[in-house]
Amino acid sequence: MTNITVFGAGAWGCALALHIHKTGANVRLWARNPSARLPSGAMPRLRDHPLPADITVSDTFPVTTDLSVVVIPVQHLASVLPHLPQAPVLLCCKGIEQTTLDFPLEILARVRPDLKGAFLSGPNFAHEIAAGLPAAAVIAATQHETAQHIAEPISSPLFRLYTSTDCTGVQLGGAAKNVIAIAAGATMGAGLGENARAALITRGLAETGRLATALGGQPATLSGLAGIGDLLLTCTSPASRNYRMGLALGQGSRKEEALTTLPGVAEGVTTASALLSIARRHNVHVPITETIASFLSGSLTLAQAQDKLLSRPPGFE
Numbered sequence: 385m386t387n388i389t390v391f392g393a394g395a396w397g398c399a400l401a402l403h404i405h406k407t408g409a410n411v412r413l414w415a416r417n418p419s420a421r422l423p424s425g426a427m428p429r430l431r432d433h434p435l436p437a438d439i440t441v442s443d444t445f446p447v448t449t450d451l452s453v454v455v456i457p458v459q460h461l462a463s464v465l466p467h468l469p470q471a472p473v474l475l476c477c478k479g480i481e482q483t484t485l486d487f488p489l490e491i492l493a494r495v496r497p498d499l500k501g502a503f504l505s506g507p508n509f510a511h512e513i514a515a516g517l518p519a520a521a522v523i524a525a526t527q528h529e530t531a532q533h534i535a536e537p538i539s540s541p542l543f544r545l546y547t548s549t550d551c552t553g554v555q556l557g558g559a560a561k562n563v564i565a566i567a568a569g570a571t572m573g574a575g576l577g578e579n580a581r582a583a584l585i586t587r588g589l590a591e592t593g594r595l596a597t598a599l600g601g602q603p604a605t606l607s608g609l610a611g612i613g614d615l616l617l618t619c620t621s622p623a624s625r626n627y628r629m630g631l632a633l634g635q636g637s638r639k640e641e642a643l644t645t646l647p648g649v650a651e652g653v654t655t656a657s658a659l660l661s662i663a664r665r666h667n668v669h670v671p672i673t674e675t676i677a678s679f680l681s682g683s684l685t686l687a688q689a690q691d692k693l694l695s696r697p698p699g700f701e
């Protein structure tokens with residue numbers, strides 16, 4: 385039997401542990417604080433799916449495993465990686481490290497160059513995966529064999545795992561969709577309507593495509609699960625923490641206030657400024673990301689953010 389350890393017992397870590405357990409693997413769950421996982425109020429629908437008794441939950445790092453599935457928010461990823469055993473790693477967090485502007489696979493290469501890594505992304509709400517509802521995602525690795533090797537034991541007819549070698553495009557898609565979801569939520573919260581949100585999602589995809597090209601990724605990846613797939617899900621559903629964050633801001637809440645009512649992490653809040661820095665470094669124009677980063681930092685009000693986007697001259701599509 386394959387031994388798989390899931391590191392991180394938040395919403396996504398618990399859902400992945402449940403799914404992987406159903407594939408027949410022997411699952412261990414590493415939790416920073418085993419008694420405090422899924423704090424009250426977090427993901428109520430996930431609470432309907434308790435972990436089976438044979439999933440061991442512990443705060444002790446295992447010495448061996450066949451696969452490490454790492455589900456720690458991006459800003460804390462580097463602090464957990466040094467403790468991983470020698471085994472391939474599947475990174476499942478979506479964002480960019482603020483201090484270094486590294487994507488998850490770059491963080492792994494920096495902190496644990498001895499470990500093979502892959503990255504999981506796609507339109508996946510934790511509570512639906514926990515409920516065993518059908519879904520699909522993509523696993524990206526530099527070597528296709530690595531992506532296939534990691535996908536094989538955790539893929540199932542209900543969680544279809546496609547593979548890719550475009551690590552840049554898949555990681556960028558996963559990071560950028562959270563920023564665009566904050567913008568989409570703010571658009572709806574401010575009462576600007578569904579036409580405006582659809583335009584914003586489309587132009588958000590366009591700026592992410594420009595950035596993907598500049599970073600050496602493939603724009604076609606953004607037509608896939610990690611691009612438009614995740615944008616569609618995250619920018620249209622109040623089940624998304626990033627969308628809900630935007631919704632609250634659009635309705636006039638302050639950032640700190642909105643953050644305290646969220647059930648879990650909204651990676652887009654820290655990703656916005658990091659994504660903007662990367663875009664500036666590569667001379668790529670990203671008006672939506674720039675506006676959201678300024679809005680989140682407090683240098684633009686909601687009305688100014690709206691004016692800034694609406695006053696841009698429409699160009700050739």
Ligand SMILES: NC(=O)c1ccc[n+]([C@@H]2O[C@H](COP(=O)([O-])OP(=O)(O)OC[C@H]3O[C@@H](n4cnc5c(N)ncnc54)[C@H](O)[C@@H]3O)[C@@H](O)[C@H]2O)c1
Pocket residue numbers: 392393394395396397416417421422426455456457458460463464476477478479508509510511647648649651
């Ligand atoms: N929830 C989803 O539906 C979903 C789906 C796909 C991807 N993701 C991604 O997965 C990642 C985790 O999201 P989540 O929903 O599980 O978040 P969450 O807020 O529910 O849980 C985060 C977990 O990380 C742990 N953690 C935080 N700081 C830590 C540290 N310094 N050391 C060790 N552990 C720490 C917390 O204790 C908690 O268990 C994010 O990058 C998110 O974008 C989430």
Ligand SMILES: O=P(O)(O)OC[C@H](O)CO
Pocket residue numbers: 478506507508509510562565614617618623624625626627649650651
């Ligand atoms: O709740 P969010 O906004 O972090 O989104 C969760 C997943 O990334 C959706 O694919």
